[in-house]
Amino acid sequence: MTNPTLDAYQQIFGMACLVGRSSGYKGTAIELQLQLQYDLSFYLNNVPPVTVMGQTSPSVADSSVTPVLGSWNLVWGPALLEENNDGVADNAVFVAQCDAVAFPGGPVMPAYVVAIAATNPDSLYDWEAEDFSVSQVVNWSTYNPSDFSPSGYNGTDPYISLGTATGVSNLLKLTTASSAAAPGTTLEQFLSSVQPAVDTAVIFCGHSLAGALSPTLALYLTEQKTLKAFDLTLVYPTAGATPGETHFASLFNSTFPVLPSGWEPQSLPYQSWNTMHWNNLDVVPHAWQKQDLQQIANLYGHSPNFGTAATLSVLQSLAMLDSSRSGAVYTRIQNSSLSGTLQHSDGGSAISVPPQSLKDYVEQLFIQHVEMYSGIPADSSNPEVTGLILPQPLPKPAYPKLVPGVSSVTKAELIERIVSQIIGWISSHALSALKPVLEA
Template identity: 65%
Template sequence: MKNPSLDAYQQVFGMAGLANRAGGYNGTGVQLQQQLQYDLSYYFSNVPPVAAMKQTEPSTPNPLITPLLGNWNLVWGPALIEETDENGQPTGVADNALYVAQCDAVAFPGGPTLPTYVVAIAATNPSSLYDWETEDFSVAEVVNWTTYDPSDFTPSPYNGTDPYISKGTATGIGILLGLISPDTAASPKTTLQQFLSSLNPDPDTAIIFCGHSLAGALSPTLALYLKENKDLDAFGITLVYPTAGPTPGEAAFAGLFNNTFPPLPNGWQAQTGDYQSWNTMHWNDLDVVPHAWPKADLELIADLYGPSQNKLTAFALNALQKVAIDEASKSGVTYTRVQNQSLPGTLQKMDGSVPVNIPPQSLYDYVRQLFLQHVTMYSGSPASDHVPAINGLILQQPLPQQSPPQLVPGVSQVTKDEMILKIIQQIIGWISSHYLTEENQLINENAN
């Protein structure tokens, strides 16, 4: 059989992007899970039918997909969770999502052709306040990795010796390990660990953990946890392909990951492409998100797209930078990236037909550029409305999609503009809450 046109790195990155589809919709948890499962049926074989979409048989992928992505089967999930807000009300969005796909033969550049499983984890959902507050921004407290129990953990002061991860990362891993594949999904009524323990793969089988953004921190952490827990002993090769991730932990944790997962398995040949290395966090150097949480990198984010001449915008961006540095510093740790590879980003003056000012003249300009650098620059954008195509840093162009999109009853699609406005609201809210907390602390100190 002819190899697909996308190499193994690109296939895995593309599958991480498919997990992110859950973040493009509003609906109930059940509806959102059905929508993600239906979306995956366009790309994979053996996706269980979604009755709400009048499917009656397991899927076969669209003919456009196999020449690009190869022959993949859905084997677990998808599973996702809709959290509740501070008032106990459902969020109406997918706050975390996960699925597993399998292929009988993946040709690894510089290595052999192997049967392979991919564990694909969803990125931050821009519409999820829970993701932002509880997972992404929760870095002021840390958790000792040596005693970490995903189902029951408590942050503790940094002791200066053991590996530590952020409270947000620890929370995210606990959520992922608690997800159960639904009754109508693949490998129903099982957790990821239960599913993996039920497998009896060939000894040379590979398993790859991948994810973008939030999942760029969760995927290496989950792989390390399962590796140390001996849940991956049946696999001959374990690899991780994280992208655009914030830093999950401090130096000792990064060292532990790096020692456990070297960039190449023994005997494999290094490749020349910037994106072509395993067990390495790949990040666009103009992407704000992977600048979190090392202090030296956070000090760059306010002026990453040039210093704004608008005083209000400059104030907001410098406040964002200060808040991020303050929160990371409270942990007492020096946040340190796992082994990583930067990719050369390019500032964009247009987002489709929408002009984007450089330097940013407004918070809207900044967040629009952020969105372009954090999403579009990795996977590309087709030409439209006399605007030239953007070739991505990993995928030159996005994977084909069903057009027009078909929605599960009760599900609505979230537009890019809605996502951008939501990100702006989250940033303003985070800055405001931080300064309000500081003000209250000063009032209490003066009162005493």
């Protein structure tokens, strides 16, 4: 087979995009797991059949996919968490394997990819328990994913946010369903049991929430010696918020150098390993480092609408307060910014720049946080936009199908949900700040 059109970095990011499809649906936990598994059967080989959809044998990736993405096999998962039985996926993960990946500036070698899902905008649990839970921290030196609690910051040990600690714990607790690949196993059990070929890499990737979880999980499993069978461990996080403070960032950076020994550096902005790549117009990776949080209210220009400007200013102030409350100084792991471009329309509807409303702001946020990384196809009134990592989105099935009981979620619904989540978060934090005054 000839080399795929996407390089290794883009292939790995493509896996993060695929696991993120779990955010596009509503249903029970098993329905959502089967839907993601069915979707993966279009892109990956050896996905166990989803019998309710009429599949009777393991999948063969569609012929439109392999020339672009390469030939990858599903070997574990997908596994999915629906914490509150509210019809949405909170976390999702799968592992894929390829016999020969051509690493730019490095060798051709087999690789396993642990792909972790981004924040589900429709998941209140994601927002509250994992994304926004940063006012308390967990000591990394004593962190046990099965039994942990926040503690006071001592200024010397590495610490991660309570939200990051919760997310990693959730991923490690997941057990694959009977219908999935490697059924009845946890991710840690699977990775510790793998007997890979000589000179095999394992790569952790994820976008948004998973841009914080993937480096943290990779570091945890490295320290636990779970990955000792692999010759090389890499991380490719994107668009992630800051997982921890200064000492944690230093620990990650020293454990995972930007370039493996003997590999040649590459010229394109997205081409570096163990580096969090982020769009400089993306709000999410501006959290939770103080100097970056100070930019979020006016990232798309100062709103001329008083109410919108005030709301964004309050959002920024409350985020900064939460970030500083524990005393830990949130610090990005090694990272590289990518140059985004402001968009003035969304599939035919205009987006005001600067934002006239909170909806304008969130629509721009959604584009910059999701679509700018993977490209925006042309429509009747706009030319295509080349993505910061993928030139254009991965091929899609011509006739997508839904598992019985599953419904799809539209982009408009997700944007509406983000607006309501932001307003709710501001309201709850404002009331919390006012409570001592009201009780006095």
